[in-house]
Amino acid sequence: MATTPGLIHGRFERGFGWIPEPGGLMERSCTALAVDGKVWLIDPERMPDVEREIEALGTPAGIVMTIGWHDRDVDWYSARYGIPVYAAAHLRTVLVRSRVQRVVGTVPGTPFQLLDVSARGVSRFWTESALWWPEEGVLVTGDAIGSASYFVPRSQRAGQRLGVHPFRRPSPPDQLRGVSPRRVFPGHGVSVDEDAAGALTQALDSAPKDTVKGIITSVREVVSRLRGKG
Numbered sequence: 577m578a579t580t581p582g583l584i585h586g587r588f589e590r591g592f593g594w595i596p597e598p599g600g601l602m603e604r605s606c607t608a609l610a611v612d613g614k615v616w617l618i619d620p621e622r623m624p625d626v627e628r629e630i631e632a633l634g635t636p637a638g639i640v641m642t643i644g645w646h647d648r649d650v651d652w653y654s655a656r657y658g659i660p661v662y663a664a665a666h667l668r669t670v671l672v673r674s675r676v677q678r679v680v681g682t683v684p685g686t687p688f689q690l691l692d693v694s695a696r697g698v699s700r701f702w703t704e705s706a707l708w709w710p711e712e713g714v715l716v717t718g719d720a721i722g723s724a725s726y727f728v729p730r731s732q733r734a735g736q737r738l739g740v741h742p743f744r745r746p747s748p749p750d751q752l753r754g755v756s757p758r759r760v761f762p763g764h765g766v767s768v769d770e771d772a773a774g775a776l777t778q779a780l781d782s783a784p785k786d787t788v789k790g791i792i793t794s795v796r797e798v799v800s801r802l803r804g805k806g
């Protein structure tokens with residue numbers, strides 16, 4: 577568990593996001609959403625005092641993984657609260673020891689839809705889902721869309737808050753074009769709760785198709801960040 581102060585972000589009446597290591601390289605972010613007194617944890621990672629925040633929302637009821645390699649502290653939370661783990665049926669591999677209940681469509685007992693945002697073509701090994709809560713307009717992404725520094729190249733950063741993962745630029749998650757969120761909670765980076773639909777559209781429209789250039793740009797961003805310049 578991270579020992580540095582974590583960050584709570586995007587708090588609203590039915591949930592919040594948290595980043596255990598805000599200054600860390602990956603800017604991993606996790607999400608808690610509450611429905612009828614029950615709390616659902618999406619791609620959760622441990623952070624001091626976050627359990628108190630989670631329990632203030634309601635009773636933990638389940639965990640949802642958006643992408644198979646976001647194992648993070650899923651097993652720990654599942655054991656801590658005795659709650660099941662859910663993942664979309666289309667994910668090829670899910671890297672947790674807990675038993676995983678595979679989902680097609682809606683997570684049982686919730687209004688959460690798991691959208692298939694997997695890559696296509698040569699990148700089709702990359703299977704992923706996004707959680708969509710239509711009534712609240714909440715979209716939770718895993719890796720395909722994010723707000724961390726390496727998702728949004730510096731050259732595009734003026735006014736742009738969300739970007740497509742560098743490795744997903746040849747096959748951006750166009751499945752999200754029909755979604756119009758009020759809030760986006762990415763798996764990496766802080767949430768967006770102002771004109772989130774516009775930010776999502778901008779991310780999809782501006783994803784550079786040049787993967788090599790995108791990766792080089794992202795590596796530069798990470799190096800800048802390590803040097804404290806990012």
Ligand SMILES: [Fe+2]
Pocket residue numbers: 646718719763764
């Ligand atoms: Fe990730």
